[in-house]
Amino acid sequence: MTQLCCGLDIGSTNLKAVLVDTEGRVRWAKAVATPRIEDGIGPATSAEDLLRSAEDLIVEGWREVGEGLPLRAVATAGVGEDGLPLTGDLVPVATAVPWFDERARAEAGELARGDAASERLGLHIDRFRTVAKWLWLSRHRPQDIADGRIWIALTDYPAVAWSGTPFVSETLAARTAAYDVYGRNWHAPMLEAAKAPRLPPVVPAGTVVGTMRPGRLRRTGAADAETVVVAGGHDHPVAASYIRRFEPDAVVDSMGTAEVVYGEAEPGAVRPLDPRLAFSVPVLGSPGLSCLGVFELASALAPYRSGVHGDLVSALLSGETPKPVPAPAKRSLVGQDAVLPSASNRNAALVATQEAVRGTIRRSASLIEAVGATGDVYTTGGWSRSDRFLQMRADMFGRTIHRFDENELTGAGAALIAWAAISPRGLSALARPAVRSFAPATATNVS
Numbered sequence: 001m002t003q004l005c006c007g008l009d010i011g012s013t014n015l016k017a018v019l020v021d022t023e024g025r026v027r028w029a030k031a032v033a034t035p036r037i038e039d040g041i042g043p044a045t046s047a048e049d050l051l052r053s054a055e056d057l058i059v060e061g062w063r064e065v066g067e068g069l070p071l072r073a074v075a076t077a078g079v080g081e082d083g084l085p086l087t088g089d090l091v092p093v094a095t096a097v098p099w100f101d102e103r104a105r106a107e108a109g110e111l112a113r114g115d116a117a118s119e120r121l122g123l124h125i126d127r128f129r130t131v132a133k134w135l136w137l138s139r140h141r142p143q144d145i146a147d148g149r150i151w152i153a154l155t156d157y158p159a160v161a162w163s164g165t166p167f168v169s170e171t172l173a174a175r176t177a178a179y180d181v182y183g184r185n186w187h188a189p190m191l192e193a194a195k196a197p198r199l200p201p202v203v204p205a206g207t208v209v210g211t212m213r214p215g216r217l218r219r220t221g222a223a224d225a226e227t228v229v230v231a232g233g234h235d236h237p238v239a240a241s242y243i244r245r246f247e248p249d250a251v252v253d254s255m256g257t258a259e260v261v262y263g264e265a266e267p268g269a270v271r272p273l274d275p276r277l278a279f280s281v282p283v284l285g286s287p288g289l290s291c292l293g294v295f296e297l298a299s300a301l302a303p304y305r306s307g308v309h310g311d312l313v314s315a316l317l318s319g320e321t322p323k324p325v326p327a328p329a330k331r332s333l334v335g336q337d338a339v340l341p342s343a344s345n346r347n348a349a350l351v352a353t354q355e356a357v358r359g360t361i362r363r364s365a366s367l368i369e370a371v372g373a374t375g376d377v378y379t380t381g382g383w384s385r386s387d388r389f390l391q392m393r394a395d396m397f398g399r400t401i402h403r404f405d406e407n408e409l410t411g412a413g414a415a416l417i418a419w420a421a422i423s424p425r426g427l428s429a430l431a432r433p434a435v436r437s438f439a440p441a442t443a444t445n446v447s
Helices: 047-065 105-113 130-140 142-147 154-163 170-176 188-193 216-220 235-246 297-304 312-317 327-333 346-371 387-397 409-422 424-429
Strands: 004-010 014-021 026-033 073-078 083-086 150-153 208-211 228-234 251-255 259-265 277-280 289-295 377-380 401-404 435-438
Touching: 004 047, 004 154, 004 409, 014 047, 014 409, 026 047, 026 409, 047 154, 047 216, 073 154, 073 235, 073 409, 083 142, 083 154, 105 130, 130 142, 130 170, 130 188, 150 154, 154 208, 154 228, 170 228, 170 277, 228 235, 228 409, 235 251, 235 259, 235 289, 235 377, 235 401, 235 409, 251 346, 259 346, 289 346, 297 312, 297 346, 312 346, 312 387, 346 387, 377 387, 387 401, 387 435
Parallel strands: 004 073, 073 228, 251 377, 377 401
Antiparallel strands: 004 014, 014 026, 083 150, 208 228, 251 259, 259 289, 277 289, 401 435
16 A cells, blocks of 8 residues: 655645655646635735645545555645734734735835845745745734734645744745845844734654644545654745756746746855846755745736737647748847737737747746856746757757656655655655656657
């Protein structure tokens, strides 16, 4: 009978549960929409609804492939900036404001201009950072903070609820813009400036935070009193950790709604901030820094995915090729919305789309260079499933791009973090997934 660990992937759009066996193979995975409610200003997340949906998924998967054996361990990974206050009994006081909500724009500007902003925080402060939301809450919903005894990251909430132990995963602490990624501790000046709530201990990924308390997972048999609850962390680094278990020096290019390039570097001097980059701690606890380069890939291509000609990006990546146009005409299309100059000319619209896609590839190449890691490039995420897109990237990068034959890298990465916490020697027997490689200007290879 096969023992399993569970990795939970809490995304902005989808919530996924992934069950992984002792060899690291994904035995079951399923996604549902991340539950959302309205809080009077915009979308928000009820932590209780999130936990209920997560447990629904876990129980469903366990009943299908668990063979009656309780899960050995569980870890969570997901969105980096969302959080919420809890009572002393770990009951949510308020909903979590999602990272993409822009209500804290003024507070972000104030903090970014203030004396507490520092290169030691590893990233620029903008409206998406947790510190901006803290300051906004202190001004507009102070009772939410006053009624809570402690603040936790939304991604950590299921593990906190299951174990009864409040904590913050270190790669999530680094996303708040209040954590010194060089000293690996909270940055007191920013905590004060942002009017931060009380925070629990910070723990690295792979820390055992407890065992499963009585509750639904134990009542159903999916877990028992010996099921271990393990800290996970930020989704992109956790996904990268899956690949780096097989390729320790890999540069991981995660192409979802946002493109995030992940690499790691040796310890060194404090680095100047770059608006394209976010410095953090290595997800699996090694010394030095990790570097995440971010580019809003989906939004850059959004204008070319609707209009009179439909989704031209999908058409291009599915094999439709525009007829050549003179260079001056091509230049006139670059940077324009494909629909506006091309309402009656599909070929011109497709040329504009092709140039927009190539523009994103040039941005990606610049991002990989800025991250500074020098290993082979491995890609993941929804956009990586297009062979033609990867071939275009390999041709323009002038280097080979590799893709693991595994789509659920965040959930699988979290599950392997859970496995490593309870059986580190067991990871030496991991089954390496198939890898497909895209070399510049050649046919693809499978290895």
